[in-house]
Amino acid sequence: MSIKSSLVFACAVFNLSLYFGQEKIIDTVYIFDNQMNKVKLFHKISTLTPADIQKNSSNLSEVLRFQSPVYIKENGRGAVSSPSFRGTTAQQTAFVWNGININSQFLGQGDVNNIALFGYDQMEVKSGGGSVIYGSSAIGGSIHLNNDLSFNQGFNGLLNSEVASFGTFNNFLKASFSNEKFSFKVSGNYVISENDYEVPEAQNYINRNGKFYNTTYNVGVSYKIADRQTLSWQSQIYDASQNYPIFSENGNKSKYETQTFRSLLSWDINRNRFSNTLKTAYTEDNFQYFGIYKAPSTSGGINKNYIVRNDFNYFISPKWNVNVIGEFQQNQGEGLGDSGIQKVSRNVGSVAGLLRYFTTPNLRFEAGVKKDFVEDLNSPLLYSFSGKWKASNWYSVNLNFSKNFRFPSFNDLYWTPGGNLNLRPETSNQADMNHEFKVQDFKLSITPYYMRITDMIRWLDTGLGYWAPTNTNKVESYGLESQLSYEKKFNTHFIRLSAGYILTKSINLESQKQLTYVPLHKVFMNGDYQFKFLKVYAQGMFNGLTYTTTDESRPKALQPYFVMNAGASATIFKKYTLGFKVNNITDTIYETVAYYPLPKRNYSITGTINF
Template identity: 70%
Template structure:
């Protein structure tokens, strides 16, 4: 194939960063996803720190449910969970690990409850398209799991342990060491929960067979060869086990196991006029499904991805820079059991170019174009345009326009019975505009948006008696995301407030009805107060009526609900922290997926040691 011969070209293409008009050395803090700092110049990004994540330490689903505009659909606590950005689906959401897209090659999405919650230095949420930089699936938005490397910090470490309702235990240990030239970081986490909660008010529901447990390890190291050369490495392994809930004791209990491994090596070369980052990555996903808990597995699959990516950035002058990104991937998959998938593979070559005009004053512009060469498909030319105007000290506006896509997954193409090798990639065009107002310590952001998706992939029942994917659906989604933040430090008093309202209309244009599991209204809010060694926080979230069928039948819809959590903690000698949390204080009965109620009021105790 010509795509294989083009591999040599990947080493010649490159990527871009910002120009500061002086000789540059590697920063004290090195972020593996170097593009993210540039994305933040033109897009509204929700950034969550470790302390934010600890407020909702059950799983990633809870974090994003209460602290982001994303809607989370969860088949019971700790079970299969998927996100929805701006009225799109989980397949149109990209999970990005340190700059590498890690969506499953089989499912085309990521299960949020099979992605580790701890082990990352930063969790970032970006709404809106990003296929020019982050590839297939970045249509509705992307979720970024980022790690960084520090230098000249010496030795440090921390240990977190949490005991919670339903026989839940979460533990996380992290240690790091760095000097002027070398940096090393390691962490490990383990979570386990019997997870047998009851909701008698909802059809006498008991979360039978709901047990889950997972273990995750992260390692990272970096060495400065010279002031302008650095070699870095990061690796992650994850082992998870989910028991799927059953409604009656007579039902056969099932379970799902998954093992993921990711490793990334990076060579950074930074000079005054240019910088270049060459990466080689390997990711692996394995899963097994057991139709009977006590019997051998009935199906499973193993996927391996080999990635080479080069980012080159050339600084024409202090304002203009050119970024070229080249990437080659080889995706391999092998199914077993009832999946019907044999040995399959595909090669993907992509070349993207971006031109940026960046000033410290009023106007900044970025324009990008990308072409993907996906084996077996005719892929569209993608583009993006972003512009920011600082109209006044108190007001700025960002405009973003992009074309994005998603190519079919291995399951879409090869699942037996039902795989459809005639599928075409989904494409979308979209635009959004961020209006940002600053008055004192308050910041208000209003973000209207519009998305139109063509050739949307959807699995449908056929006359042959099985389901099959087709390019059938055209979807139009529009709405408003708004967010108000306030942050203030007065002597030893610190307060932080963050709230958001999201309005979403997402319609299947063939029937002019709201899509399933897309709430029209969502409101979330968080408030933190800290005085000396005491910290108090509260969270609230309202979710509006959510249809579970394509006919907008209100009798089958999930009813609106309001949830509230709160917690308090105290720190002694700056090293020891003890905390207490109450989730669902109001004892609300609610579902995010039909027939799977989530827990009523529950509690947890947290211990933390820094050393």
């Protein structure tokens, strides 16, 4: 479904004449994630543009750490990294590529630093559950990596090159062409870093064996095969190598390699009253772990997923809309080496229905229900309810309830020894209420939330020499997400400021202790100023005390820290841009995972050509 169908919603909200008169407006952009524009009608979504992403070009971890409410724990710059929404785990965060859930079937999560950073047209961050639409793992929140294709834009190109501290080189090339019926876009990115930074104040830490590199290729094509029908294809190839840091010169060097292929074909039909999107997708993730750097791999895996998804959307009337989503997947996996996992597969099907009601231009509701059918597992009936009311020009409120889940991963079920075929899916019930205030150029968003997770899957010591997963904890998570923003343009000046504060209590109900690596307080701030050809930005992030042990030991906790970055760029002749960035201006010593400090002050120079 293209942006056509999403604009239909806006038409329904405003009046009947717009609903039937939108045909010419909607003919310019094709968006691969057809559901996201509907989600935005009822949920607060944070959108990051390619320019936002460029500010933290080292990796996806840096982007999310400084520009979102997500807590990122990273085992040193560029190494293994995992996200946490609202006090949940990495397995309870869904990564969604163009509407397709791409969490690893082996681990049940996404490694943030092994997900491509460049090549997307926008990145969107959604806090709160979304399993009715986006499936397993969408419990704490979801991170959306989206592409679109524009028509009637002619030829455009961009080349960006960056040289940074620690032997880092980052190159990105993008080109696109489109006319009235055809749109094509291709991009490539290559990043390499010796990553040999030092932090003498942290027990003379040297990031030995920290080298990483990755290469990404993206291709997108869209063609209008008939009046109101579009056939589109998006594909991504990703190849990466990531060394694991060691603590001494004589330490055992190891590394991790991964290769990813994703391909999505979509056929969209858009009419005045209905639209239908049929998608077929194939995703493949291969990985190899090398216990000894230059020796053969000691473990690994191959994961292949075949996906068919149909999304039917129909306006019964300008006020009533029904949306039915059916999906079938076959997940295949084969473990290599130490995992002990033989060839395994499972079939996963689901049917979801959503009903939306637009009572007035300022009041709307959505109710959804979903049933998953996971081979050899009992899956719960999921539901969601959302309502949004614009009470006045300066205040609006939206309320959300949902039940979400995560089914066990291949490692949870089949790892040898320890895999547990009797595991139950994790489930959560959650509620949040978002209050939005707008006064002139200021916007304030305040969202209190509550979540209760049951049957959490934990790997515990069996006492027999190995660990095994079991359904244990009940977790209660509650807190507050807030953000204040200001945006103003006057003459040739533009200012944009934003600051977010997150309070998170995530308690293991058995021990009554805060979960590990869940900071009670987080603050992130971003500021942009533009005058004609000159741009300047600054960003800061404060992280409160973070426990690393289940007994809330303060001596072993990560101490609070504040980190600040800044950059400036100048554009000449509207085509050439030269930029300079300073990361960690404050030269702060800080860790997001115990014993793995992140870099002190470092620099980069960037050059961009638009053609």
